Amino acid sequence: MTAGDDPIARGFPSDPMDLALDWLPGGANQCLMTLSTLDEGAPDSRTMLLSEVTRDGFHFHTDALSRKCAQIAADARVSLTILLAEQSRQLVVQGTADAAPAAEIAQAYRDRGPYLQQLAWMNTPEFAAADDASRTRQWARFSTEHTGGFSPPGSWTGYVVRPRLLRFWIGAADTASRRVEYVATDGGWEATFRAG
Numbered sequence: 553m554t555a556g557d558d559p560i561a562r563g564f565p566s567d568p569m570d571l572a573l574d575w576l577p578g579g580a581n582q583c584l585m586t587l588s589t590l591d592e593g594a595p596d597s598r599t600m601l602l603s604e605v606t607r608d609g610f611h612f613h614t615d616a617l618s619r620k621c622a623q624i625a626a627d628a629r630v631s632l633t634i635l636l637a638e639q640s641r642q643l644v645v646q647g648t649a650d651a652a653p654a655a656e657i658a659q660a661y662r663d664r665g666p667y668l669q670q671l672a673w674m675n676t677p678e679f680a681a682a683d684d685a686s687r688t689r690q691w692a693r694f695s696t697e698h699t700g701g702f703s704p705p706g707s708w709t710g711y712v713v714r715p716r717l718l719r720f721w722i723g724a725a726d727t728a729s730r731r732v733e734y735v736a737t738d739g740g741w742e743a744t745f746r747a748g
C-alpha cells in the first residue's frame with residue numbers, strides 16, 4: 553500500500569472505534585441492526601436494537617433462552633449490519649459476542665421502555681401460541697399487576713460484540729460509494745479502501 557491509498561494517511565482514524573463512535577448515535581437504544589449468527593454453519597439473521605456502542609464494542613440484549621443465544625454458545629462469531637439510511641452510510645462488523653457484565657445487562661433493562669420491559673417477561677413459546685384474545689387479556693393483566701414497574705426476568709441477558717473487522721460504507725450523490733475496511737492486526741488495525 554502506498555501512502556496515497558492508505559485511508560489513515562488520508563485522514564481516517566487509526567482506531568476504527570473512533571469512527572464507529574462518531575457515526576453512531578450516542579445514548580441507549582438509538583439504532584437498529586441486523587445480527588447474524590451461525591446455525592450449525594448456516595447463516596441466521598434478525599433485527600435487533602443496538603443497545604449501545606462503547607470502546608469495548610457493540611452491545612445488544614436479549615432472552616437467554618432464545619435461539620440466537622444457543623447459536624452464540626456453540627459459535628460466538630457474529631456479524632452486525634447497521635444501516636444509517638439518512639446519512640447514506642452502512643457499517644458491517646465481524647467479531648465475537650462475549651457475555652456482557654451483569655451491571656450493564658441490568659442497566660440496559662432499565663433503559664428500555666415499559667412495553668419492551670414487559671415483552672422480556674412475556675416472550676415465551678406458550679404466550680406466542682396462545683389465541684389472540686387470551687394474549688391481549690394476559691398482557692393487560694400482567695401490566696396492571698406491575699404498575700410499579702418491572703424488574704428484569706432471570707433470562708434477560710446481554711452481549712458485547714468485540715470487533716475483528718469493520719467495514720464502513722460511505723455513499724455519495726456525486727461520486728461512487730466506497731468502503732473503508734479495518735482488520736485487526738497484532739498491534740492495532742490495518743485499513744484498506746474497498747470498492748462497493
Ligand SMILES: Cc1cc2nc3c(=O)[nH]c(=O)nc-3n(C[C@H](O)[C@H](O)[C@H](O)COP(=O)(O)O)c2cc1C
Pocket residue numbers: 584597598599600601602612613614615618619620621
Ligand atoms: C425493530 C425490531 C427490534 C428488535 N429488537 C430486539 C432486541 O433488541 N432484542 C431481542 O432479543 N429481540 C429483538 N427483536 C426481535 C428479534 O428480531 C428476534 O425475532 C428475536 O430476538 C428472536 O430471535 P432468535 O429466535 O433468532 O433468537 C427485534 C425485532 C424488531 C423487528
